[in-house]
Amino acid sequence: MKRLLKGGRVIDPANGLDGEFDVLIDGDRIARVGKGLPIDGAEVVEIPAGFLVTPGLIDIHVHLREPGQEHKETVATGTASAVAGGFTAVACMPNTSPVNDNANVTSFILGKAAEANLARVYPIGAVSRGQKGELLADIAELHKAGCVAITDDGHPTATALLLRRALEYAGMLGIPVIEHCEDTSLKGDGVAHEGFHAAALGLRGIPGACEAMGVERGILMAELTNSHFHVAHMSARASIRGVRKAKEAGISVSCEVAPHHFTLTDEALGTPIPYDTNTKMNPPLREAADRDAMIRGIQDGTVDVIATDHAPHHLDEKNVEFDRAPFGIVGLETCVPLTFDRLVHTGIIGLRRMVELLSLNPSRILHVPGGTLSVGAAADISILAPDLAVRIDARALRSKSKNTPFDGWEMRGGVAATIVGGRPVYVNPAAGVAL
Amino acid sequence: MPVVMDADRIARTLTRIAHEIVERNKGVEDVALVGIRTRGVHLARRLARTLKEITGDDVPTGALDITLYRDDLMRHDVGPQPLVRRTEIPFSIEKRRILLVDDVLYTGRTIRAALDALIDFGRPRAIQLIVLVDRGHRELPIKADYVGKNLPTSPGESVQVRLQETDALDEVVLEPEQEGAA
Amino acid sequence: MSTEAPEQGMGLPPATSALRHKDLLGIDQLSAGEIALVLETAVAMKEIGSRSIKKVPALRGKTVVNLFFEPSTRTRTSFEIAEKRLSADTLSIAIASSSVVKGETLIDTARNLEAMNPDMIVLRHASSGACHLLSRFCRSAIINAGDGMHEHPTQALLDAFTIVERRKRLAGLKVAIIGDLLHSRVLRSNILLLTKMGADVWVCGPPTLIPTDVTRFGVRATSRVDEAVRDADVVMLLRIQLERMEGAFFPSLREYFEVFGMTEARLALARPDVLIMHPGPMNRGVEIASEVADGPRSVILDQVANGVAVRMAVLYLLAGGVEHEEAA
Numbered sequence: 012m013k014r015l016l017k018g019g020r021v022i023d024p025a026n027g028l029d030g031e032f033d034v035l036i037d038g039d040r041i042a043r044v045g046k047g048l049p050i051d052g053a054e055v056v057e058i059p060a061g062f063l064v065t066p067g068l069i070d071i072h073v074h075l076r077e078p079g080q081e082h083k084e085t086v087a088t089g090t091a092s093a094v095a096g097g098f099t100a101v102a103c104m105p106n107t108s109p110v111n112d113n114a115n116v117t118s119f120i121l122g123k124a125a126e127a128n129l130a131r132v133y134p135i136g137a138v139s140r141g142q143k144g145e146l147l148a149d150i151a152e153l154h155k156a157g158c159v160a161i162t163d164d165g166h167p168t169a170t171a172l173l174l175r176r177a178l179e180y181a182g183m184l185g186i187p188v189i190e191h192c193e194d195t196s197l198k199g200d201g202v203a204h205e206g207f208h209a210a211a212l213g214l215r216g217i218p219g220a221c222e223a224m225g226v227e228r229g230i231l232m233a234e235l236t237n238s239h240f241h242v243a244h245m246s247a248r249a250s251i252r253g254v255r256k257a258k259e260a261g262i263s264v265s266c267e268v269a270p271h272h273f274t275l276t277d278e279a280l281g282t283p284i285p286y287d288t289n290t291k292m293n294p295p296l297r298e299a300a301d302r303d304a305m306i307r308g309i310q311d312g313t314v315d316v317i318a319t320d321h322a323p324h325h326l327d328e329k330n331v332e333f334d335r336a337p338f339g340i341v342g343l344e345t346c347v348p349l350t351f352d353r354l355v356h357t358g359i360i361g362l363r364r365m366v367e368l369l370s371l372n373p374s375r376i377l378h379v380p381g382g383t384l385s386v387g388a389a390a391d392i393s394i395l396a397p398d399l400a401v402r403i404d405a406r407a408l409r410s411k412s413k414n415t416p417f418d419g420w421e422m423r424g425g426v427a428a429t430i431v432g433g434r435p436v437y438v439n440p441a442a443g444v445a446l
Numbered sequence: 447m448p449v450v451m452d453a454d455r456i457a458r459t460l461t462r463i464a465h466e467i468v469e470r471n472k473g474v475e476d477v478a479l480v481g482i483r484t485r486g487v488h489l490a491r492r493l494a495r496t497l498k499e500i501t502g503d504d505v506p507t508g509a510l511d512i513t514l515y516r517d518d519l520m521r522h523d524v525g526p527q528p529l530v531r532r533t534e535i536p537f538s539i540e541k542r543r544i545l546l547v548d549d550v551l552y553t554g555r556t557i558r559a560a561l562d563a564l565i566d567f568g569r570p571r572a573i574q575l576i577v578l579v580d581r582g583h584r585e586l587p588i589k590a591d592y593v594g595k596n597l598p599t600s601p602g603e604s605v606q607v608r609l610q611e612t613d614a615l616d617e618v619v620l621e622p623e624q625e626g627a628a
Numbered sequence: 629m630s631t632e633a634p635e636q637g638m639g640l641p642p643a644t645s646a647l648r649h650k651d652l653l654g655i656d657q658l659s660a661g662e663i664a665l666v667l668e669t670a671v672a673m674k675e676i677g678s679r680s681i682k683k684v685p686a687l688r689g690k691t692v693v694n695l696f697f698e699p700s701t702r703t704r705t706s707f708e709i710a711e712k713r714l715s716a717d718t719l720s721i722a723i724a725s726s727s728v729v730k731g732e733t734l735i736d737t738a739r740n741l742e743a744m745n746p747d748m749i750v751l752r753h754a755s756s757g758a759c760h761l762l763s764r765f766c767r768s769a770i771i772n773a774g775d776g777m778h779e780h781p782t783q784a785l786l787d788a789f790t791i792v793e794r795r796k797r798l799a800g801l802k803v804a805i806i807g808d809l810l811h812s813r814v815l816r817s818n819i820l821l822l823t824k825m826g827a828d829v830w831v832c833g834p835p836t837l838i839p840t841d842v843t844r845f846g847v848r849a850t851s852r853v854d855e856a857v858r859d860a861d862v863v864m865l866l867r868i869q870l871e872r873m874e875g876a877f878f879p880s881l882r883e884y885f886e887v888f889g890m891t892e893a894r895l896a897l898a899r900p901d902v903l904i905m906h907p908g909p910m911n912r913g914v915e916i917a918s919e920v921a922d923g924p925r926s927v928i929l930d931q932v933a934n935g936v937a938v939r940m941a942v943l944y945l946l947a948g949g950v951e952h953e954e955a956a
């Protein structure tokens with residue numbers, strides 16, 4: 012079957028397109044992109060004026076929790092959350108139970124993803140067996156089974172030597188090593204950014220240097236091995252300084268920032284709800300200078316990707332004392348509104364850059380399909396409504412978990428519809444696109 | 447609004463009460479004054495001065511705050527707590543005749559609270575009650591031993607005692623019922 | 629009704645007429661006027677403790693639960709006496725932290741307690757923010773008796789009461805707080821209170837034990853103890869937690885005493901009438917020399933005595949509740 016998306020503003024940075032174009036979908040592929048395309052028997056989908064038609068958004072840092080922690084999230088609920096957030100693909104982290112350190116777990120996840128049949132799922136394998144930081148996992152086998160990168164996320168790779176070996180090995184396979192950058196001795200039993208607000212609330216601190224140490228270590232190992240090192244969920248200004256210098260030096264490094272780190276600061280620990288455990292994540296919300304450095308990095312191109320670090324936790328796990336609560340928040344369904352509201356409408360980035368950060372660069376870093384609307388490419392398309400009034404309602408999230416600090420936030424910009432392989436998998440009734 | 451006692455009248459009344467005290471107790475030996483905060487304390491101090499003039503003796507004088515003994519405390523589900531002030535009874539009340547002093551006697555509940563409070567300080571030989579104004583409408587079986595003025599009132603009216611020490615003038619005023627007053 | 633100021637000569641800003649809060653979670657939430665109200669009320673409460681019958685019927689029929697997740701004989705006893713002097717029905721529950729680890733969460737415990745319909749819960753807990761958490765799930769008034777490294781508001785109030793009793797004011801006094809600043813809830817409550825009341829607060833300790841950005845609280849920070857003590861009106865020592873300090877935050881207890889321990893020699897720099905305070909329990913020969921702890925300028929035992937009066941004031945003032953609960 013054919014569908015003709017008519018009247019939208021197409022933004023496809025890979026092909027240098029930004030303007031009013033029609034997009035013809037034939038089956039699961041993109042057949043044509045052009046002005047005033049003939050209907051020719053296709054089902055016409057009128058895209059309201061001002062809406063964007065972009066290559067499908069890709070979130071390269073998501074915790075789907077399956078197998079093992081299905082009370083928090085499953086592949087099915089996680090991908091439902093993804094498509095509701097405008098994402099056509101997600102890359103999922105290996106810190107499941109059991110850890111995704113072998114082809115069986117990878118296949119299991121891909122099987123669940125096929126069953127759910129919503130967003131595409133790209134598993135990420137573990138660096139070390141059981142993520143224990145001792146022996147390398149079966150990286151080539153993981154790659155063959157479908158893993159697009161390796162990481163010990165949840166924790167940093169245990170030693171510089173292990174990280175070096177992982178980079179060397181991953182380099183052979185042409186996949187990146189994604190690193191949760193952290194010096195564990197500096198983190199100690201810290202639960203919040205080490206600054207005035209943690210001091211005032213009596214919370215143990217994690218200094219920004221704790222992350223930057225991990226970033227610098229990774230950059231040195233990337234230089235040593237000439238392999239691709241990717242910094243996950245960057246939060247500290249010293250980290251971005253390190254990445255910027257490394258890029259200038261021609262080292263193969265890329266990085267991502269999560270929406271909460273370009274939106275919130277550690278002030279949220281105490282207000283509006285003191286000790287709200289939905290402000291507890293790792294890396295922690297940092298001070299304004301760090302948040303502003305993230306925004307500057309997004310603006311000047313140092314930051315390659317916006318990724319959510321979607322980390323679902325059950326309400327009962329979060330309704331505890333702050334220092335006993337797990338780190339992490341859900342992010343898939345709040346990413347697009349926050350990006351529009353905080354970055355686009357404030358003039359920090361343009362729409363083209365937004366699409367690079369959320370679609371093109373993620374596809375390039377993980378070497379996965381998508382990121383463009385080229386003829387013949389899979390018809391993974393996000394239809395975005397930049398001026399849609401959005402109110403976040405935690406209880407209404409598709410994710411199985413509701414741990415978001417953005418409950419009740421009102422923002423401008425949202426998702427109208429999500430198309431995966433030519434198939435509409437999400438339509439926002441509030442946006443008014445008939446699919 | 448009618449002034450029912452002016453400064454001169456108040457002064458003469460207190461002098462009369464002081465004489466009655468001396469007469470009834472055959473002197474002021476064993477006698478101590480305890481004023482109920484706030485205005486009862488000032489009245490007690492004035493009486494002590496007058497008693498000194500009459501008898502030449504110092505009558506120990508204390509101040510009693512009855513807030514923590516009020517029977518309406520905690521009766522409302524919510525609401526700010528009344529202020530508590532310091533109770534100062536720097537003498538033993540044991541075996542003494544205690545003259546309890548208040549400005550206005552109304553329902554009797556304040557006096558009930560004051561009696562409870564006093565008993566916590568020991569076992570006086572007797573407690574006598576002095577009030578400047580008795581406005582009636584008792585809700586408890588309490589009667590004053592010394593009354594400055596009996597003033598018939600309706601429940602809606604309000605009796606205001608003003609004293610130099612707190613209000614910069616001496617007078618007792620009967621204020622009419624206020625529109626919508628509780 | 630009355631225009632008379634309740635307690636004159638305390639040198640405090642005008643007291644508010646009420647404490648309009650459901651809970652006392654921290655000094656953080658109190659205005660200078662509310663602090664003055666608590667201190668003035670405590671004056672009246674202290675008098676009750678000097679009577680032969682040390683009991684008033686104010687909280688008759690009210691139930692207060694003392695919920696202690698950390699052992700603290702001193703604070704718990706002080707609250708219990710305060711509650712009994714106000715005629716409240718009290719129930720003390722000490723929960724070993726080991727049983728908490730095993731499963732029942734703070735919320736579970738709180739919900740079970742709520743079924744007994746207590747009017748107030750006095751909570752001591754090892755986690756910062758535990759009182760805020762409890763307050764979100766409980767109708768009862770919550771009084772913070774120390775939460776983790778966050779606050780210990782009644783300690784700061786009794787410290788202030790003790791200072792005012794001797795000095796008749798807080799504004800303008802130089803108060804030096806010396807010791808483990810990083811892990812101290814007493815420090816946080818005290819600097820919030822003292823700065824609100826206009827004191828000149830200095831904090832002093834090894835750099836490893838000074839919280840980040842502590843000067844943003846409006847205090848001066850130094851690691852030179854002489855600088856902190858010089859011309860001080862009050863020197864407050866904080867407890868060094870022996871178990872986790874040595875070798876980690878400073879080399880040895882001996883060296884700590886050498887550099888930061890409060891001795892008579894060091895105190896010679898302070899004002900001659902300096903007050904020596906310590907929230908207890910003391911480590912003699914670590915943060916304070918015995919001759920100082922037991923010396924004529926020490927008001928450490930006054931602090932203990934005043935604790936009851938201040939806690940009576942807090943219990944009494946909060947028992948009224950609030951008409952309109954403030955937004956969380």
Ligand SMILES: [Zn+2]
Binds near residue numbers: 191
């Ligand atoms: Zn991570």
Ligand SMILES: [Zn+2]
Binds near residue numbers: 072104164
């Ligand atoms: Zn993660």
